[in-house]
Amino acid sequence: MKRRDFFKSAAVVGLASVVKTSVFGSALSTSSKNPAVTSEPDLVAVMGGEPEVMLLRALKELGGIKNFVKKGQKVVIKPNIGWDRAPELAANTNPELIGALVKQCKLAGASEIIVFDHTCHDWKKSYKNSGIEDAVTAAGGKMVPGNDGSYYRDVEIPNGVKMKSNKIHQAILDCDVWFNVPVLKHHGGAKNSISMKNLMGIVWDRKTFHLNDLHQCIADIATHSKKPALNIVDAYRIMKSNGPQGKSEADVVMLKSLIVSPDFVAADTAALKLFSQVQPTDINDVRHIGLAEKSHVGTMNLEKLNVKRIKLN
Numbered sequence: 001m002k003r004r005d006f007f008k009s010a011a012v013v014g015l016a017s018v019v020k021t022s023v024f025g026s027a028l029s030t031s032s033k034n035p036a037v038t039s040e041p042d043l044v045a046v047m048g049g050e051p052e053v054m055l056l057r058a059l060k061e062l063g064g065i066k067n068f069v070k071k072g073q074k075v076v077i078k079p080n081i082g083w084d085r086a087p088e089l090a091a092n093t094n095p096e097l098i099g100a101l102v103k104q105c106k107l108a109g110a111s112e113i114i115v116f117d118h119t120c121h122d123w124k125k126s127y128k129n130s131g132i133e134d135a136v137t138a139a140g141g142k143m144v145p146g147n148d149g150s151y152y153r154d155v156e157i158p159n160g161v162k163m164k165s166n167k168i169h170q171a172i173l174d175c176d177v178w179f180n181v182p183v184l185k186h187h188g189g190a191k192n193s194i195s196m197k198n199l200m201g202i203v204w205d206r207k208t209f210h211l212n213d214l215h216q217c218i219a220d221i222a223t224h225s226k227k228p229a230l231n232i233v234d235a236y237r238i239m240k241s242n243g244p245q246g247k248s249e250a251d252v253v254m255l256k257s258l259i260v261s262p263d264f265v266a267a268d269t270a271a272l273k274l275f276s277q278v279q280p281t282d283i284n285d286v287r288h289i290g291l292a293e294k295s296h297v298g299t300m301n302l303e304k305l306n307v308k309r310i311k312l313n
Contacts, residue, residue, distance in 0.1 A: 040067075041308035043261035043270060048312035051236050052100035054258040058232075059104065061308050062260065068229040071109030073176035077101055077141070078228070080183050080198055081117035081132050083245050084125040090237040090252045091245050092130040093183045097234050097258075099135030101179060106140045114171050117201040118146035120244075144171060152204035159295060160220030162212045167204035172226060180228035184235040184259075184271050186243030186251075189214055191286045192275060193244055194268040195231040196222045196297075219291035222264050231267040233259040240279040253278050265289060265298030266305060 044061045046054040059065050069075055079093035087095055098115065105113045115136045119126040123145050127133040133143050145151065152167035172178055182198035189210070190197050199221045200206050209217040235257035242251045257274060261267040268289050275281060283289060283300070293300050 039306065042263060042305035043259065043266050043302070044308045044310070045257065045259045045270060045274075046310045046312065047255075047257045049256060051094050051097035051234070051258070053312065054236075054256075055097060055100050055104070055232070057310055057312070058258055058260040061310070062230070065104040065108045068179075069105050069108035069110050069177055072111045073109075074112045074174065075105045075110045075114070076171045076175040076178035077105075077113065077115045077136075077181060078172070078178060078198065078202060079115065079117060079132060079181045079234075080193070080201065081123075081126050081130050082120040082201060084121040084129050085245065086129060087131045088237070088249055088252065089246045090183055090185060090239040091243075092126070092132065093181050093234045094236045095131035095135035097232070097236065098132050098181060099139040101181065101232070102136055102139035102141035113141040114144050114175070115141050116144045116146045116169060116171055118169065118204065118206070119201075123147040146201070149204050155224065157220055157224055159223035160217075161291075161295070162216045163208060163220040166208065166221065168224070168226075169202050169204075172202050177229050178226075179230050179232060181232045181234060183238070184233055184275055185239035185246075186241050186275075186279065188243060190218065190288065191281060192268075192272055194233060194271045195264050196268055196288055196292060199224075215287035216291055218288035219295055219297065222288075222292045222297045223295050227264070228262070230260055230262055231264055233267055233271045235259060235271065235274060238275060238278065240275075263298035263305075265293050265300055266302060267298075268292075269300045269302060270307075 040063050044058040046057050079098050081092050083091040085091035102113050152169050155168045156165050182195050185193050187193040196218050235255045237252050239246045239251050240253050259270050
């Protein structure tokens with residue numbers, strides 16, 4: 001594949017396990033198509049670093065963590081911790097990334113930093129064996145459970161098409177600001193699990209998603225009024241097949257990439273284009289992305305956005 005064809009879309013791609021990172025130099029170091037744009041970008045994509053290094057660079061491009069977290073605020077970080085799997089299997093968000101984000105929030109003066117997920121496997125085992133519990137505790141954050149309905153409160157979703165209400169975890173409802181930090185991976189039902197799919201971990205009743213058009217319900221929950229300050233898509237390791245749990249490290253590809261945007265739809269569009277360089281996937285098959293755009297959650301048209309692409313080493 002020719003380089004000009006590989007980067008003809010506005011998405012950032014970096015197939016670190018297949019091609020040398022030097023292939024991506026010029027493309028990844030280019031910002032949006034409009035060189036006159038000097039405002040903070042709508043989307044930042046970083047490639048070629050360790051999780052903390054890439055996070056710090058992305059936040060710098062977006063004005064720094066204090067642009068999102070003010071002194072004394074209560075912060076929630078919502079990774080994917082759904083599975084009792086080691087970090088090397090990429091079923092959960094990279095623990096180094098979560099620990100780094102907790103540290104940044106502490107530096108910004110957050111009064112409390114809570115991390116949770118409504119896990120699929122046993123929550124204690126998932127928290128521990130994902131490495132996220134240890135990373136969060138070491139960085140000064142607090143893990144809270146999401147395994148009981150008493151932690152959730154009824155909310156209306158007035159702009160939902162199929163899902164008009166659900167119960168959302170109180171940590172999300174009570175915080176001042178929250179960050180959505182999914183891992184990029186294959187998913188048997190939703191085709192891909194990225195930013196919007198990660199929202200299934202903030203609700204109590206997931207059964208309704210599967211009974212009432214999974215893709216539409218994912219788009220519906222993304223219309224809820226309390227949106228994350230940023231969607232931080234972990235693509236350090238991605239799961240290319242057998243998601244959402246994975247079977248072995250054969251399902252994992254090392255990309256050393258990070259995509260960050262406040263826009264659900266833009267983040268998921270860019271992340272899917274990245275994923276498709278490893279495992280070709282038609283965006284029309286990941287229907288919740290287009291359905292969310294239709295509900296005015298965000299845009300799939302990356303060409304219209306100020307996109308900052310950064311290649312590190």
